[in-house]
Amino acid sequence: MPRYDPSEKTKGEILSTAMRLFNEKGWSCVNIEDIVTEIGLTRGAFYHYFKSRNDLIYAVIVQSFIDGNPFELASREKGLSGLEKIRFALKFSLKLQLDVALKSNLLETTHDPVVFKSNVFSSVIVMASAIEKLLIEGNRDGSTSVQYPMHTAHAAIFIFNEWLNPAIFQMSELEFSDRLSFLQLFGEQLGMPVLDRELREMLTQLYECCKQQ
Numbered sequence: 001m002p003r004y005d006p007s008e009k010t011k012g013e014i015l016s017t018a019m020r021l022f023n024e025k026g027w028s029c030v031n032i033e034d035i036v037t038e039i040g041l042t043r044g045a046f047y048h049y050f051k052s053r054n055d056l057i058y059a060v061i062v063q064s065f066i067d068g069n070p071f072e073l074a075s076r077e078k079g080l081s082g083l084e085k086i087r088f089a090l091k092f093s094l095k096l097q098l099d100v101a102l103k104s105n106l107l108e109t110t111h112d113p114v115v116f117k118s119n120v121f122s123s124v125i126v127m128a129s130a131i132e133k134l135l136i137e138g139n140r141d142g143s144t145s146v147q148y149p150m151h152t153a154h155a156a157i158f159i160f161n162e163w164l165n166p167a168i169f170q171m172s173e174l175e176f177s178d179r180l181s182f183l184q185l186f187g188e189q190l191g192m193p194v195l196d197r198e199l200r201e202m203l204t205q206l207y208e209c210c211k212q213q
Helices: 006-025 032-039 043-049 053-067 070-075 082-103 106-111 113-141 149-163 173-190 197-211
Strands: none
Touching: 006 032, 006 043, 006 053, 032 043, 032 053, 053 113, 070 082, 070 113, 082 113, 082 149, 082 197, 113 149, 149 173, 173 197
């Protein structure tokens, strides 16, 4: 029987409390004092688990990606090809982004350098490996024909999370439409024709929502 480790429980409480406070108040409005006061810890105890507030932010974002990795969710879907699972995951993720965009300002998150950097590294570490597995699955079932699954997975993460993100790159409607057209051609050339009509419409909806903020 595994031994109970109270330190892991405390670390988990810090993570869950920080995640809740960040969601409620925003990244810029929560400091270490808020978190330790909420739990009833000393600052010294906090620094036993995390080196800094930035270290905590990174851990929170990594955990959120692990808890809500849409590509892991898609991998358990039955009756779908590898490519269809990737589309399923992207649409699931975009639906969550749209829900957030309708309730809050995405620009606050993308303009915070610590949060932005943590998002980039976390998405590559956690999500790219799951996309790679789906691409390998797609190569086997014939829905994709990708020569370099790992590198394609990394490129897909950056394209959808950063390059196509209207909260990061300000662009005209024409430029955004051109990027979508390029993505469609790019995906076909790579052997991963992921951009279907529904996905394109969802990306356009996110663009319009961010443009109004």
